[in-house]
Structure formats: C-alpha cells, structure tokens
Amino acid sequence: MLILGVETSSTQVSCALGGHEGVRSAAQVNRDQRHAELLAPMIEQVCRAAEVQYRELGAIAVGVGPGLFTGLRVGIATAKAMAFALRIPMIGVSSLDLLAFPLRFSPKTIVAVMDARRGEVFSATYRATPGGLQRLVEPQVGAPAELAEELRSHSGDHLLVGDGAVRYAEHFAPGKGIEHADRALAHPSAWALVQLAHAQAVREEFVAPEEIHPTYLRKPDAEANWVQRPGLLPPTAAGGRP
Amino acid sequence: MAGPRSVLLGIETSCDETAAAVVARDADGNFEVLSSAVASQIELHARFGGVVPEVASRAHIESLNPVVAEALVEAGIGGDQLDGVAATAGPGLVGSLLVGVSAAKALAMVWGVPYVGVNHLEGHLFAPLLEEAEVRFPLLVLLVSGGHTMLIGMEGPGRCRLLGRTLDDAAGEAFDKVARYLGLGYPGGPVIDRLATQGDPAAIAFPRSMLHDGLDFSFSGLKTSVVNHVRRNPDVDAVDVAASFQEAVVDVLIAKARRAADGIGALGMTLAGGVAANSRLRERWLDAAMADDRRAMLPSLAYCTDNAAMIAAAGLWRLGAIGPTSLDSGVDPNWALSDTTS
Ligand SMILES: [Zn+2]
Numbered sequence: 057m058l059i060l061g062v063e064t065s066s067t068q069v070s071c072a073l074g075g076h077e078g079v080r081s082a083a084q085v086n087r088d089q090r091h092a093e094l095l096a097p098m099i100e101q102v103c104r105a106a107e108v109q110y111r112e113l114g115a116i117a118v119g120v121g122p123g124l125f126t127g128l129r130v131g132i133a134t135a136k137a138m139a140f141a142l143r144i145p146m147i148g149v150s151s152l153d154l155l156a157f158p159l160r161f162s163p164k165t166i167v168a169v170m171d172a173r174r175g176e177v178f179s180a181t182y183r184a185t186p187g188g189l190q191r192l193v194e195p196q197v198g199a200p201a202e203l204a205e206e207l208r209s210h211s212g213d214h215l216l217v218g219d220g221a222v223r224y225a226e227h228f229a230p231g232k233g234i235e236h237a238d239r240a241l242a243h244p245s246a247w248a249l250v251q252l253a254h255a256q257a258v259r260e261e262f263v264a265p266e267e268i269h270p271t272y273l274r275k276p277d278a279e280a281n282w283v284q285r286p287g288l289l290p291p292t293a294a295g296g297r298p
Numbered sequence: 299m300a301g302p303r304s305v306l307l308g309i310e311t312s313c314d315e316t317a318a319a320v321v322a323r324d325a326d327g328n329f330e331v332l333s334s335a336v337a338s339q340i341e342l343h344a345r346f347g348g349v350v351p352e353v354a355s356r357a358h359i360e361s362l363n364p365v366v367a368e369a370l371v372e373a374g375i376g377g378d379q380l381d382g383v384a385a386t387a388g389p390g391l392v393g394s395l396l397v398g399v400s401a402a403k404a405l406a407m408v409w410g411v412p413y414v415g416v417n418h419l420e421g422h423l424f425a426p427l428l429e430e431a432e433v434r435f436p437l438l439v440l441l442v443s444g445g446h447t448m449l450i451g452m453e454g455p456g457r458c459r460l461l462g463r464t465l466d467d468a469a470g471e472a473f474d475k476v477a478r479y480l481g482l483g484y485p486g487g488p489v490i491d492r493l494a495t496q497g498d499p500a501a502i503a504f505p506r507s508m509l510h511d512g513l514d515f516s517f518s519g520l521k522t523s524v525v526n527h528v529r530r531n532p533d534v535d536a537v538d539v540a541a542s543f544q545e546a547v548v549d550v551l552i553a554k555a556r557r558a559a560d561g562i563g564a565l566g567m568t569l570a571g572g573v574a575a576n577s578r579l580r581e582r583w584l585d586a587a588m589a590d591d592r593r594a595m596l597p598s599l600a601y602c603t604d605n606a607a608m609i610a611a612a613g614l615w616r617l618g619a620i621g622p623t624s625l626d627s628g629v630d631p632n633w634a635l636s637d638t639t640s
Contacts, residue, residue: 092396096403096625110408126396129355133362133397137404140363141377265363276352 057114057257060103060138061249062095064131065123065151066170066219069094071102072246075114075254081105082247091130099134113144115262117253119244120148121271122178122195123170128270136265145262147253150271152180152195154244155218157252159237160189164213169220169228170244172197177220178273179203188255197273200224207234217241304381305332306617307369307405308610309362311398312390312418313445314339314349315603316361320373320380321428321610327455329428329614333372334600334607337361340485347484348474349444355393362401369606377409382622384613387415388633389445395629403625412622414613418604419635423450423458424611425601426568434593438564440555442579443571443604444470444485447515449554450635451562456615460636461558462513469547470573472517476524476543480536490540491576497541499578502527502534504546506553513558520546548579552586559592568595574602 070084118135155168181193385402477486587594
C-alpha cells in the first residue's frame with residue numbers, strides 16, 4: 057500500500073511517499089511560518105518524483121502534533137481534505153514519536169523535546185524495544201528547566217532529540233547522563249512518518265479523517281482565562297441568537 | 299441556459315463560520331447556487347463575548363470536511379465534476395484562513411482542477427448577484443459587518459472602488475460592544491434588533507457622527523455616548539436605548555449610502571455583510587431607494603452573513619477574469635479590497 061505522509065508540526069515542512077519497499081521519495085524545507093505556501097507544491101513534487109498518481113494512494117498519514125499550531129493546521133487540514141477527496145483512510149502519528157523514531161536502536165532513554173514557544177517545550181520519553189519504541193512518559197508541555205530537573209533525577213543515560221533540546225541547550229548541558237542526538241534529526245520528518253505509518257497499515261490500524269484531531273496540549277488562551285476568572289466576564293445569560 | 303457552464307466549490311473559514319457551497323455560472327454570467335452549507339460556531343464563542351481566534355481555528359479543523367461533504371451531496375455533484383475549488387484567502391483570522399485555504403488546495407490537487415484564492419470582501423460584493431439575474435451597474439454596495447463598514451461603487455462584477463469606510467469601529471462591532479455593555483450577550487446585532495422593536499427610536503438623541511462629513515464613518519463616539527447615557531440614567535429602559543442606538547447607526551448608514559449612490563450615479567443600491575440582516579436597516583434601505591428612484595437589492599439573510607456561495611461566485615468570476623491562483627500562495631489576513639482589482 058502506498059502511503060503519503062505529511063508532517064508540519066515544527067518549523068519544518070516535510071512530505072514523503074512510500075510503501076512496503078520503504079520511502080520512495082521525500083522532501084523537506086525549513087522556513088518558519090511558510091507552511092501554507094510550501095506544503096501543496098511539495099506534495100505535488102513528491103508524488104511526481106515517485107511517478108505516483110493521487111488515486112494510487114492507499115492512505116494519508118499525518119503528524120498530529122504536539123507542535124506549532126500554525127503548522128499543524130496546514131498539515132492536518134491538507135491531509136484530511138486529501139483523504140476525504142480520495143476516500144481513503146488515515147493514520148495519525150504523534151510528532152514526538154516521529155522525533156524518537158530514527159533513534160530506535162539506541163540503548164539509552166530517548167527524550168523527544170520540541171520547542172513549544174512561550175518558553176516551554178513539548179516532550180515525551182521512550183525506550184527501545186524489539187518491536188520499536190515504547191513510550192515511558194506521555195507527551196506533555198512544560199518549562200525546559202523542569203524537564204531537565206526531572207531527567208537528572210533519574211539514573212541512566214538520556215539521549216535528547218528535537219529543536220526544543222537545541223533551543224534550550226543551556227538547560228540540557230551534556231554529561232551526567234545527558235547526551236544530544238545529531239542536529240540533523242531535530243525536526244519530526246515525513247520520512248519517519250511513512251515508515252511508522254506503514255507498520256500501522258500492516259496491522260490495519262487506520263482511522264477515518266474525522267477521527268484525526270491535532271494534539272494541542274494547551275487550551276486556547278481565552279478558555280484558560282475563562283477557567284481562571286469567570287467572574288470578570290460580561291453576563292451572557294440573555295445572549296445567543298434568537 | 300446556453301453555453302459552457304462552470305461549477306465551483308467555495309470554502310469560507312475567515313472568521314467564525316465554517317462554510318462550503320457549490321455555485322454554477324452560465325455563459326451569460328448568471329449564478330445558480332446549487333448548495334450552501336454553514337456550520338456556525340456562535341455557541342462556542344458566545345461565552346467569551348466575542349470570537350476567540352484559537353477557538354475558531356480549532357473548530358474549523360473539525361467542521362470543514364463534514365461541511366464540504368454536505369455541500370457536495372446537496373448539490374448532487376462529485377468532486378471530479380467541478381471546474382475548481384475557491385477559498386477565502388483573506389482578510390480574516392490567520393489561523394482560520396489557513397484551514398480553508400489548505401483544504402481547498404488539497405481538494406483541487408486531488409481532483410485535478412484549479413485553486414482560486416478569493417478576497418472575502420470581494421465575496422460579499424458577489425452576494426447580491428447570487429439571486430438577481432439582471433443587475434444593472436453602477437451599483438452602490440454598503441458592506442456592514444462585525445469587521446467592516448464600507449461604501450463601495452461597483453461598475454461590474456469584480457470592478458469596484460472603495461468610496462468610504464469606518465475610521466474606527468465597524469457598525470457590527472458597535473452593536474456587539476453596546477450589547478455587551480448592556481449585558482445582552484453576544485452577538486449583539488440580533489438582540490438589539492429584537493429589543494429595538496419594542497422601544498422608541500426617538501427616546502434618546504444619540505449623536506450621528508460625521509453625518510454631513512464625507513463618506514467615512516465613525517462609531518466609537520456613539521458607543522461612548524450610549525455608555526455615558528446609561529451610566530447617568532441607570533433606570534433607562536433598555537428597549538429605548540437599543541432603539542435609539544440602532545436608529546443613530548442606521549441614520550448615518552442610510553445618509554452616507556444615499557450620498558455615495560448620488561456620487562456615482564448608481565442605478566441600484568444593495569446591502570452586504572452581517573449587519574445587513576438588521577430589520578430596521580433593511581426597511582429604511584427600501585424607503586431610501588424608493589425615494590431616490592433606485593432599484594434596491596436586499597440579499598437573503600443567508601447570503602448577507604458569511605457564507606461560501608458568495609466565495610464560490612467571486613471565485614468563478616476570478617477564475618474567468620484573472621485565472622487560477624498558484625498552489626504556492628498563502629493567506630493574507632490584511633488583504634485590502636483595493637488590491638483585488640486593477
Ligand atoms: Zn464577512
């Protein structure tokens with residue numbers, strides 16, 4: 057089965073196409089805030105390079121975050137609309153899983169750390185198993201200093217990967233059980249996505265487009281404020297449309 | 299119907315409505331709306347007293363596919379029978395625009411048809427043309443919504459000139475703010491409209507800002523006057539405040555629209571935008587047109603508020619007159635109407 061993968065949860069836009077024989081073609085560009093301009097032409101290019109027509113695709117895979125909201129909207133809206141138009145199923149994969157994937161043969165504890173802006177990082181922790189990677193800590197959002205402290209409180213070796221680990225390097229100084237992966241792996245890639253998605257496709261772990269939801273890990277600002285201080289908002293009891 | 303017919307899917311996600319529609323245009327340029335579906339987010343935003351951009355973007359992601367499916371099913375048309383896919387590319391909330399534009403490009407790619415990026419304001423100008431076959435130009439359009447208050451002269455489809463605009467708040471924004479101050483909830487337009495029917499429009503003499511002064515508008519002073527009046531007269535009847543406030547807004551809108559229509563020798567005058575749903579404005583619009591011997595056009599309420607049929611219609615015109623939009627184009631949250639025509 058041919059799978060098209062779309063990953064836009066970081067500043068990098070990436071797209072790949074592959075199947076049981078691995079990734080046939082892939083492309084990626086790192087240019088902040090240009091997801092909307094870059095993605096569609098990249099999909100066309102990747103399919104053309106692999107000489108694949110859209111109707112030959114069997115599934116659309118997408119990185120569902122956590123990540124930058126702007127990028128996620130572009131990638132997920134694009135992927136869902138393609139699956140809808142082609143009437144094919146989807147596979148959603150955590151963008152943190154995609155970061156960890158290339159390091160799946162490491163004996164260390166893998167820590168995927170993405171820049172979440174606003175002085176925070178998205179992170180999750182993994183260890184290698186014969187079948188692939190096993191999540192030890194579920195995706196979360198928090199201050200890099202807190203994550204660093206948490207890691208130091210555990211014994212054992214940690215291998216950090218992701219643009220969050222790069223950006224907040226001062227919190228994650230190498231040594232004392234902390235090591236950094238190659239910077240070339242700092243963004244979740246569609247190359248990893250297609251491989252992970254193919255493994256899921258073999259197990260027939262598909263979902264319908266309406267079951268794909270972005271992982272935000274953060275409430276919208278207004279909602280967070282609402283929860284904190286509902287008393288300050290104007291009364292809306294009489295509101296609503298007639 | 300003669301000649302080649304083009305059919306477009308339109309997508310609108312610039313603010314708080316997720317909308318999709320299928321519209322056809324015949325060789326004579328007449329539009330036929332085959333379907334128009336809207337998923338409103340009003341309930342989601344009501345408790346915040348206004349549209350929250352992040353809440354809107356998230357809702358668009360969830361609603362878009364179902365709304366597109368509804369529009370296609372209702373039109374009885376498959377994606378492969380379309381001649382293109384249009385989407386609002388600006389102005390609007392950037393996160394919301396990105397969802398509609400990304401989906402539209404994806405659909406266009408898969409179906410192998412052109413993508414067309416449409417200006418939302420230009421879309422509103424096509425709303426009056428959806429229901430009337432023989433429109434005679436020049437046409438004066440008053441575009442009034444929560445985000446815009448503009449007087450536009452139209453010499454033909456897609457050929458328009460901005461004649462006047464608000465210098466501060468949009469008319470719809472003034473309705474929302476006044477309603478919010480009076481504790482009436484959100485959105486303010488329908489509530490004030492309803493209350494005003496029971497009040498006296500002459501009860502309170504609110505100011506008519508810049509009434510005799512050019513074609514631009516200003517509504518922030520009026521909003522302040524309402525607040526001050528209620529503060530000084532806490533026992534005032536809300537229905538009189540609503541009626542008097544609404545009358546002040548409508549007076550200014552009507553006076554300037556008539557002057558602008560005179561200025562361009564307009565044969566007709568039409569309303570567009572969410573505030574065009576206001577019953578008092580519609581009533582006085584008809585009176586004004588009759589007094590000046592002009593044809594009045596009042597689009598259905600469904601085409602006044604944000605909808606995708608108007609986007610599809612503008613897309614059909616744009617596709618024919620200018621051509622497809624490149625897939626490497628993005629969104630422009632500040633896309634001005636003046637940039638859409640040469
Ligand atoms: Zn609008």
